[in-house]
Amino acid sequence: MSVDGAQLWTLNQRLLGVVMDACTGELAKLGLETKEFFVLAEVEASPYPAEIATALLLPRASVTVYVRNLVAKGFVRREIDDADLRRHRLVLTAEGTEARDRALAALAAEYDRRLARITPQDRTELQRMLQEMLSPA
Numbered sequence: 001m002s003v004d005g006a007q008l009w010t011l012n013q014r015l016l017g018v019v020m021d022a023c024t025g026e027l028a029k030l031g032l033e034t035k036e037f038f039v040l041a042e043v044e045a046s047p048y049p050a051e052i053a054t055a056l057l058l059p060r061a062s063v064t065v066y067v068r069n070l071v072a073k074g075f076v077r078r079e080i081d082d083a084d085l086r087r088h089r090l091v092l093t094a095e096g097t098e099a100r101d102r103a104l105a106a107l108a109a110e111y112d113r114r115l116a117r118i119t120p121q122d123r124t125e126l127q128r129m130l131q132e133m134l135s136p137a
Contacts, residue, residue, distance in 0.1 A: 019110045026106035030099045031073055039066040040075055040092070040100050047089040075099055 020034055027037050038056055046052045053063040067090065070076040075096030081087040092100065115123055 019107065019114065022110045023106045027103055030103055032099060032103060036066050036069055037103050039063060040070055040096060041104065043076060043090045043092050
């Protein structure tokens with residue numbers, strides 16, 4: 001039986017959507033919209049808005065709006081980059097770190113509820129397969 005890559009991609013997207021939908025209430029309690037959460041979660045790895053846009057496949061203008069919202073909520077602050085005084089880098093505040101960590105915990109808990117439906121061996125195999133798919137060709 002042949003496996004269609006597009007169908008697998010669609011199933012994966014649906015799973016991610018279901019998990020995120022289940023977490024929207026917890027995100028709202030934290031004062032976050034879904035895309036704001038993704039931006040907040042990316043700040044430490046990609047401290048510049050353009051890098052965040054690239055990493056998350058979002059338009060730069062959208063990232064600018066999300067960053068502005070996160071700054072207004074006190075989750076992120078802008079700092080002048082010492083290496084290039086014309087640039088601002090983003091830094092998580094203590095409140096931002098706490099909100100990110102609580103949101104990630106909610107996301108992990110919901111994903112764990114889904115993972116509980118498959119055997120521990122299948123979870124190990126899923127992890128191995130995903131890592132293989134992400135490794136450079």
